[in-house]
Amino acid sequence: MAIVITGVGVKSPLGCSFEECMKTLEAGTRCVSEIENFDTTGFTQKAAGEVRLNGRVIKTPKEIDRKAYFLNKCVQDLKERTRATERFSPAEIVFNTGGGVDYVDIDTYYRTRQFTLPAGSKLSSHYKSKALTEEIALKNGFLGGVNIFMASCAASSQAIGTSFRMVRSGFRKAAVTGGSDSMINYINYIGFQQLGAMSSCTNAPYACKPFDRRRDGTVLGEGSIVYLIEDSNTAIREEILAEIVGYASTMDAYAVTDPDPEGRSLAEAISMAINDAGINPDIVDCVHLHGTGTPKNAPAEYSALKLVFGERAGTIPVYSMKGQIGHLIGSCGAMEILGAIYSLQKQVVLPTINFEEQDPSAPLNVIRNYPLNMKIEYLLKTNSSFGGENTAIILKRYNLGNG
Amino acid sequence: MRVIYRIYESSEQIPVYDYISRRKLVKYFTRETMAAMVCAGELLKERKPLPETPFFYSSSELEMMEIYNEACSAFDSDSHNFTSSGFMERALPVISPLSHFKSMRNMTHCFISIEHGFKGDNASLIGSASGLLLCAMLSTTARNIIIGAGKLHADGTAEAGFAEVTSSELAGNKFLESNEDAISFFRVYHNI
Structure with missing residues (x-):
């Protein structure tokens, strides 16, 4: 099942x-x-x-x-x-x-x-x-x-x-x-x-x-x-468009307006979702982050990825849809699942629109200009709210031969 | 299952300052948030719950008409029609940023999480009793779970309820199939 x-x-x-x-x-x-x-x-x-x-x-x-x-x-x-x-x-x-x-x-x-x-x-x-x-x-x-x-x-x-x-x-x-x-x-x-x-x-x-x-x-x-x-x-x-295999939500309980700069609760949500999926972090192929474009968001997300993926935080391909369509607030996570389905079906990580210059405080592997073709079996999707709620969802490519 | 429930009439003071350590945050609170803070404080009196404790909260009606009344008050002195430029020049300066906080429905959930250090599994919703209880039951934990609900009535009456539960205590509960507001659960169970 x-x-x-x-x-x-x-x-x-x-x-x-x-x-x-x-x-x-x-x-x-x-x-x-x-x-x-x-x-x-x-x-x-x-x-x-x-x-x-x-x-x-x-x-x-x-x-x-x-x-x-x-x-x-x-x-x-x-x-x-x-x-x-x-x-x-x-x-x-x-x-x-x-x-x-x-x-x-x-x-x-x-x-x-x-x-x-x-x-x-x-x-x-x-x-x-x-x-x-x-x-x-x-x-x-x-x-x-x-x-x-x-x-x-x-x-x-x-x-x-x-x-x-x-x-x-x-x-x-x-x-x-x-x-x-x-x-x-x-x-x-x-x-x-x-x-x-x-x-x-x-x-x-x-x-x-x-x-x-x-x-x-x-x-x-x-x-x-x-x-x-x-x-x-x-x-x-x-x-069938994709499989959902793991989910978790955590709370920063840090400040209403700002994310925890160390990304601890977001990291916890990611770890819990990976655990819920019954996999380990090494086989997550790419990450579709919340990526709002606000100054405090990117360093917090990078910190969270470092806590979960270690040195791989700087090499695992990441993407945000918000450069292309803006921030849909109450529907952004659902909308961005569509980007995840695209990645799983086409086996590419899309470039993040408007990303040109890397930020030393968040040295993520953001794909720019052209799609990155790669094998994607497991994809992590994260979102974080104004208020401190974090979510992590693990999606898996669905092969018709799966069962 | 321990349940706390409070209801405050529209003219009644809510003793929120007795239940919050960061008193400066109270200016961001709706009356629902104040009532919920009191209930959470009563439930967790002299206890520090584990940070990973799951916390699910369901809200009901809304106080955001304050914003519209603030905005429209700027037009009251004469018979100007509503215009975009008029809105920017006259209404915007009188809308308090605090009103925007009060209109966001996850704020009660957030303020209570900050006050009590809840960092675990969670959801903030406007939903039925069934939705709130299902969220708690399906939480991936065997530990105690905190659930809460509040309702701000159009006349300013505020009510809230909080409970500490386990999945097994909720199993078979009649409210798992109830489309009534989540606060209904607390109205019933605080008397049992």
Whole structure:
């Protein structure tokens, strides 16, 4: 028995289908530009990775909560692709998703001063995103539980990791899991800027520079992505995208705003995930790091890798997707699993977009300019949150001959 | 299984300063965080849990309307329509950065982890009682697990609950199949 990923529904800066995202990853197209979905007159920073279809930003009316809107679309796509609700009973499917800060249309709120539940909602939550997520689950027949994981930048990887545990233990037959977030709106975009995490670079496509010596902050992105996770015994084998073999989460308990510079808890999460997978660090082929582009992130990640991999920390190939699409916060981990699937299927480590100059304080083997072709059997994916939660997921290439 | 539960009416002071060592952090707290800090403090009174102790926390409603009220108050003095440039010039200066902390749903989980030194397996969620209990049950540890939940009602009432549990204690619990808010578990079990 293996726990496998068998389908994807995605609306992201890379594109709005699995195939489109794979092509955009391969092409290395920069998907960050100045915000198009709302008026940013007066903003000092305008860079963001917005959801695109065929390269064009999808615009929505201001009343729309984009994270709920795109999540709904993703779930519909996933259901069609995987026929999950035909193969599993409603109670066998749990819906675990990473989410983010709530959205209120400030223009309308200013005029009406009313905080209303979504139209037609029969649910009682004042947290709109929770009400909308529960409605998506009900509407689509996922009655095995609804959980929104809220660990900021580690939210969706906690959702996926917990889904992995639920299916592996037999508590649920299948999990629809991933994440959805958009902070690209007045309050949340400016709030992120006020927290001091955003790059001051005004050349939007080049603003987020993970691991680069010149990095000065991250860039917000948005998007939704959901996967179907199930036991390989129930899966349609030709549709298996990758295997999940290990997961762990730890907490820095260091500071709310900064990572532990020594990366101790992140290292612990990595070690626990490797142990959960029943492997040893020597056979992890490459690492897809959190890689935000903030000054404190890269040294902390390097420190963590040194604790786990020793001298290999400077040679094991690493990658971050955020240079290409920005930081999707509550959905970044789930989105970046797509990069992991790309690496496992194509047997390459992609170059980190906008990485040019190595930082002596984080001398990682960041792939630049061209993809690195290599044998990849086991891949480590990490994420770390604003607040201190760390996650590590071990993915394995799935060979049809596996069993 | 030991369970602590507290509820505070909207006008009621929450005695959070009796339960926190870093008092300057309190300005970042919502009333839910304060109530949760009290419950965690009561549960762990005069004890230092092992750093690897797993800790799972589930939140409920939200206090972020403070931000919108702050932003909109800047427009109250006249009848200006909402504009982007107006937002930047007038609303931004009156929005407190503290409000952004309060709107992030993992902050209660983080502040309690910092206060009590929890570094182990964890999750921060808005979920059902079932989700919280399943997270705890599936944790890869045989040791004691800390679970907590809180809810901030729209009228300012804050409630929270904390418990120290083991996987075996949770096995077969009726809340494993419950879609009610996670706080429901603590409302029931603190009386048992």
